[in-house]
């Protein structure tokens with residue numbers, strides 16, 4: 219089939235979050251012709267929902283005794299033994315420069331009268347080092363500034379075009395993208411470099427902090443292109459999204475961890491503290507610990523409440539001005555945080571794993587790059603440290619653009635020359651059913667039996683379909699991602715970070731390694747040879 223239309227560039231960036239736009243802007247500065255493509259509107263991605271901020275230790279603006287080394291240490295501790303130490307060190311050390319560049323691009327962070335930036339604290343951090351904007355609207359400000367810079371810099375932005383598949387050169391390198399426009403008309407974008415910055419996968423679950431676009435499209439696309447994925451079993455659940463009633467679906471409003479950083483505490487329906495005695499950092503323990511503790515507490519159902527707990531923020535005097543987004547969400551459901559404990563529950567939040575990529579965005583497939591949540595650089599390990607993800611997007615976005623420019627200059631990458639492409643066919647499960655079984659059996663607390671149930675349900679309900687619409691592309695991506703997750707989670711017979719096995723509750727030294735996932739020629743995700751994984755974790 220010949221694509222109905224075609225466009226060319228040096229670099230195609232799929233995704234308009236912090237990582238993608240940072241990459242696009244840097245590539246443009248380096249003189250590359252860049253085209254940004256997104257399946258929705260420019261600001262529809264996950265970045266704009268980020269609340270807490272950017273974790274960074276800036277020179278002359280930090281707590282006494284805080285340092286980049288301590289930030290690295292906290293990241294490694296949160297990551298529960300699975301971080302790549304070199305990646306952690308590279309990304310965190312680059313943080314101050316990355317935040318400075320972002321501010322030069324126009325992002326305005328909250329500052330004190332003396333001009334120094336305000337800093338807050340979140341779970342797992344040993345110091346106040348999270349800088350923020352608009353109180354709790356950091357992602358919205360970052361997105362605003364980067365989108366404005368993109369428009370001002372005349373970087374073309376193709377909205378409402380979903381990436382379906384990569385286009386390959388005769389040598390098997392990626393040299394373009396097959397996309398569908400809003401009417402399902404196929405087109406080909408050719409370029410020597412395709413950068414995936416498509417974000418996460420929260421829509422694999424019934425309740426999530428992620429917007430509707432978070433369907434794992436980039437992960438599926440990369441696996442189909444021959445890339446490897448790693449750490450896909452580690453889905454981070456945010457401990458506190460606003461509880462809006464039994465059976466919440468889709469994106470639920472976040473209640474940023476910074477509210478706990480500034481004094482709020484988790485309590486149950488009887489007023490008892492949830493985190494007391496669970497961890498030395500109590501309410502500011504790493505996120506996996508808090509989410510798992512809430513889940514256990516809810517299972518006991520004190521006071522007859524078994525599907526949420528409460529965040530008591532009544533001791534905070536300035537909720538409305540310090541956390542305006544959270545405050546507005548609470549008020550919209552009739553909760554006044556000044557007097558009422560806020561009902562909260564964990565929900566799917568962040569994919570710690572993803573497409574195996576270097577900190578420069580390079581994947582194992584020539585011409586294919588990945589940054590941000592879709593990528594697995596090794597920064598997050600088994601559990602991401604709060605507010606490290608905007609930082610990763612800023613650092614790795616810049617580095618990926620520089621890697622593309624360098625690979626191009628060295629003649630290592632080339633565009634595909636064909637517009638003769640066909641829409642792929644892939645297994646597609648019913649989304650509602652998939653979300654239900656994933657939430658029931660593959661969220662916080664998994665066991666072999668439940669994971670097998672998910673596998674069987676997907677086996678009997680999956681049908682091969684041609685990916686001829688955005689919805690089918692998304693459903694196929696969710697199906698593939700769920701299967702990859704189930705394979706990795708079933709194999710990992712231990713509990714570590716965000717992966718909590720009720721039938722293997724201890725962490726095991728023999729499991730201190732990442733698992734790689736690849737696709738078979740028939741399109742099934744399988745675990746790759748552990749020998750391959752040795753070089754990854």
Ligand code: SIN
Pocket residue numbers: 268269270271340473474475476568603604605606607
């Ligand atoms: C939050 O503000 O609690 C979320 C921040 C993050 O996920 O890094």
